[in-house]
Amino acid sequence: SEAGNDGYTLLNVGASGPIKKTLLPNQPFDQVDDFEPVTPVANFGLVVVVAPDGQFASLDDLVSFGRANPGALNVGSVQVGSTQFLAAKLFLGVAGIDAVVVPFSSTPELMGGVARGEVDVAFEIIPGAKAAIDNAQVLPVATTMNARSALFPDLPTVEEAGIAPYDVSSWNGYSAPIGVADEVKEKLTTAVQTILQMPAVKDKLAAVGAEPYVGTAADMVTRQQQETRMWEKVIIEAGVPIEG
Structure with missing residues (x-):
């Protein structure tokens, strides 16, 4: 009509919308x-987060480990088919890393899973991860757009870490x-x-x-x-x- x-x-x-179309x-x-x-x-950039006291201090650390240890890395996101889930899958494909993407039912559970070491790294939209970052529950290591986020200007982008093309x-x-x-x-x-x-x-x-x-x-x-x-x-x- x-x-x-x-x-x-x-x-x-x-x-x-573009995801649901497929x-x-x-x-x-x-x-x-x-x-x-x-x-x-509005744009909601995604952020890559790890445990603050874990083995990874940067995205470079994580990529090096993932490439050297196929199947060892556990990557977290929210539900299958979400932007976050597909962002993680795209990252692994572009980076050439063999890893499992573990879906969580909610963002708080995902952030807790990173903090507890249940997953090594997670992809989440900045609005979802912001509280956990502000509370030092998780450590941000990169953002996912092709330009740095105005909210985290000191964080490198995924592309700056050599994983390209990648703009999510x-x-x-x-x-x-x-x-x-x-x-x-x-x-x-x-x-x-x-x-x-x-x-x-x-x-x-x-x-x-x-x-x-x-x-x-x-x-x-x-x-x-x-x-x-x-x-x-x-x-x-x-x-x-x-x-x-």
Whole structure:
């Protein structure tokens, strides 16, 4: 239906959409094909964390160990099929490391698993890991976007550690029913992007581990297409179950 395509009805979308397009091919609708991007809102970078008193003090340490000891490394994430889980799988593939990815049912359990040594390393979105990092429960060793995180400017990226290409983050934005006018999209993009640059809003985002996502509706279209292809490849190569 074209009802609601005047720009007053928006859907909050995000990184799970391109993933679900492959994992859930029979879903009744999906955000990539059935909605029209309007404006990006926030980026949620991922962070790689280890135990603060463990054998790894850097991502280089971890990669060296993983490559020298196939099958010995245990990598944690939240549930199978999540951005975090696939980020871990992609990392292992690009790094050339044979390791098991262990899914946890929640972020607190995952952070506890790292702290207790149940897993050697974990991939989690910064908002999820921030409290554990702030409390020194876990030690961050890298972030996953291709540029350093404004929230952790002293941390190297995965690519800076020599694991490339590797650029992963979670994100969200607004889409609308198909058919929204270009001038409406442009007006909404300008308004949202202006709001995101307000110091108070940037501070609020930073407090929860997020950064403003500077971009346009066209940027969202490109990103969804790129991530659909990227995650489809990771999902198939990792043997993640696809809904029949």
